[in-house]
Amino acid sequence: MQENYQNIFDKVSDIITEYLKNSDSDNASVIDYHSPKDLKKMLDIDIGDEGISYENLFLHLENYLKYSVKTRNKQFFNQLYAGTNLAGFLGEIFSAISNTSMYTYEVAPVATLIEKELIRKMCGIAGFKNGSGIFVTGGSNANLIAVFSARNKIFPEGKTQGMRNAPKLTAFVSDQAHYSFGTAANLLGIGSDALIKVKSDETGKMIPEELAKQIVISEGKGEKPFFIGATAATTLLGAFDPIDEISEIAEKYNCWLHVDGSFGGSVILSKKYKRFFKGIEKADSFIWNPHKLMNVPLVTSVILINEKNILRENLTKLSTDYIFHENEDENCDLGEISIQCGRKVDALKLWSAWKFYGNKGYEKRIENLFDIAAYFEQKVNEYPELELTAERQSLTVCFRYNPGNVSDLNNLNLKIRENLRKSGKSLVNYGYIGNDVTIRFVVSNAEVRKSDIDIFFEHYFEIVNQIKSE
């Protein structure tokens, strides 16, 4: 049966327009919270033997939107991503409807050219003169490919023989680095115990002298240090490791230098804040998640490698003549440098958003994020019952409620944050600094303004006052 596209898409347009209006309004909730048990009862999630009409399907999909977290709401400060800009969203729906795979120019001609151009542009920004790169399925997997590339460079035999005869490889990241490095070491036969966590200072930055010390200790044990992962910026404290100083150590000890910019990579688009990346051009790899600070739909993640052929050489050539053909499209088949076969067209949404805002638009958006984080920090300093739990480094502000007469601050701060979450009014996350609970505010939505921060504190103190009156 020929579907009536016009009716269907008129309906889609109504639903999405309503959703955007509702999510963006100052009075909207971030979430209509229900426990998993209650939510399951409220929704009809089972799939039956018989299908349903589009009309019914829309009812289910509307429910999906109704009970999902409105990450685009300007009170969503919970994760390192937030919402999506419209231009990125348009790229996403156009790539979804054309539904192709990135492996060959043959089936993805425009997408291939777009991805190659974005990689060229991003390598240029990082100062990778002979670079290449590929879109991957998230920062964690990008870190995996960085460790994989480094392992293959130091021990190329491992590609065919496995790690039986490998030297005892050791990798180094800070004690604030993302947990995905441990999984990468585990998966690649290096072992997560061989991932050495280097001490960071009180602001969360890796201490270069500690790194050098740990490398020397490792060498003294007959191990082979091969990989250093610097972070830009760290997940909780937003700290940028000193890349330039770390690069000298990497060179001295012949280690691969990787920069994990999953969170803060997009900051490189701002001339004012590019200083955080001093020395980046000396790194061997750099990963960057536009789905975080560029507000492009999840997942949009890129690994850049500072040497042309590494990604191609990583792969094991099997018989692939049924997919990669020799023709004039040669060197255009991105499947030949990806560990995926089928791969989504993630490049279109980034291209669409970047084309729309331009370099200058993005520069302004990133700088607005820093202004908002500074304003949030100022507000924390102004409220006598709040205190910063760490010095602000970039886009996260770590703080807690401390009126001075409470013995169990952890419990109280967890309770405030949990009640706030369930109220649906504002969403902010928490972590631990040592044994102390810290509330982590993070701003990643470039549409957030200072008035939204004022609203956040109204919501926050409403909850504090409710708890006080209990």
Ligand SMILES: Cc1ncc(COP(=O)(O)O)c(C=O)c1O
């Ligand atoms: C520093 C850092 N690295 C890696 C990741 C993982 O990125 P992804 O969530 O895209 O896998 C994150 C996620 O927040 C991160 O903050």
